[in-house]
Amino acid sequence: MKIAVDAGHGYNTPGKRTPPVPTDVDFNKDGKADVKRGDSIREHVAAVGVAFNLIKELKRCGFETAMTGFDDDNPKDDGDTPLTQRQAAIRNAKCDYSVSIHYNAFGDGTAFNSAEGVSIYIHNTNSGKSDKLAKSVLKYLVQGTKQTNRGISRQALAMCNCKALGTKASILAELCFMTNEREALQMMGSSAYWKESAQEICKGICDYTGVKYIPEVYTPTKTITRKSSDTDIKWLQAKLNSVLQGESFIPLSVDGNYGNRTRIAVLIYWEKLGWNQTGKDTGFSAGSNTITALSKGRTK
Numbered sequence: 001m002k003i004a005v006d007a008g009h010g011y012n013t014p015g016k017r018t019p020p021v022p023t024d025v026d027f028n029k030d031g032k033a034d035v036k037r038g039d040s041i042r043e044h045v046a047a048v049g050v051a052f053n054l055i056k057e058l059k060r061c062g063f064e065t066a067m068t069g070f071d072d073d074n075p076k077d078d079g080d081t082p083l084t085q086r087q088a089a090i091r092n093a094k095c096d097y098s099v100s101i102h103y104n105a106f107g108d109g110t111a112f113n114s115a116e117g118v119s120i121y122i123h124n125t126n127s128g129k130s131d132k133l134a135k136s137v138l139k140y141l142v143q144g145t146k147q148t149n150r151g152i153s154r155q156a157l158a159m160c161n162c163k164a165l166g167t168k169a170s171i172l173a174e175l176c177f178m179t180n181e182r183e184a185l186q187m188m189g190s191s192a193y194w195k196e197s198a199q200e201i202c203k204g205i206c207d208y209t210g211v212k213y214i215p216e217v218y219t220p221t222k223t224i225t226r227k228s229s230d231t232d233i234k235w236l237q238a239k240l241n242s243v244l245q246g247e248s249f250i251p252l253s254v255d256g257n258y259g260n261r262t263r264i265a266v267l268i269y270w271e272k273l274g275w276n277q278t279g280k281d282t283g284f285s286a287g288s289n290t291i292t293a294l295s296k297g298r299t300k
Contacts, residue, residue, distance in 0.1 A: 002094065005065060005099055010044055010080030017043055021184065021185065046188045050197050063205075103177070115177050116183055121152070123160040173197075220291055228258070264283065269294075
């Protein structure tokens with residue numbers, strides 16, 4: 001099965017952006033502003049963020065994929081591909097289904113307002129089996145970040161036209177309102193929300209097609225210390241429990257607290273692998289080698 005993923009609009013498409021934001025926006029919370037106060041979040045940038053994550057999700061679950069509206073990880077270089085060209089690309093790729101990623105808007109776009117929520121569009125006449133796909137995807141989208149469910153709407157939109165796209169079902173997802181300040185800053189301007197949305201869309205597609213959803217296997221990417229996130233420390237504790245079980249080892253509480261018992265478990269694990277022979281390392285730091293060994297389940 002092949003799924004087309006379309007990132008709506010281009011980087012410089014007029015109007016496809018938030019009103020000026022009242023504060024700096026840091027997409028991935030790395031301490032660096034991606035959008036400065038007074039500038040706008042571009043719809044295309046956020047749509048590409050979801051689309052790239054969705055491609056990864058779909059591939060992991062065994063789907064073939066095609067992409068339109070983006071082709072690299074530098075969205076500022078992306079022009080606004082004409083709708084007929086997008087349709088032709090999906091049709092020529094012989095895609096079974098397609099999803100177009102967008103963010104909604106209300107008003108003249110110059111100021112924020114109260115319109116909010118997530119919705120999905122299908123074509124009003126050439127919808128194929130899109131209604132069922134839309135219901136499946138929307139079911140998951142409303143299970144994540146709390147949002148108003150605006151339901152499914154029918155409209156003559158090019159990226160929902162199954163006849164023109166050559167698909168069995170095609171949907172257009174409006175993930176939130178870029179003209180709502182809260183949704184713009186906390187959802188559209190958040191890479192965590194992009195990833196969450198991609199996971200939810202993929203789960204909906206899997207449900208609809210009868211394919212088992214395969215969740216991402218999380219592995220920390222940075223050295224784990226006492227100051228690391230609860231998620232990374234809990235990962236370390238769970239993995240240590242797994243590799244040290246059955247050796248008179250009292251399992252750690254997976255609580256996100258890198259205390260003395262977790263430190264000792266790290267030292268025990270290193271001893272099993274023949275590491276830290278000098279005993280200089282205290283065990284309060286699990287680096288890349290330890291993370292790799294744990295992720296592979298190494299016991300010797």
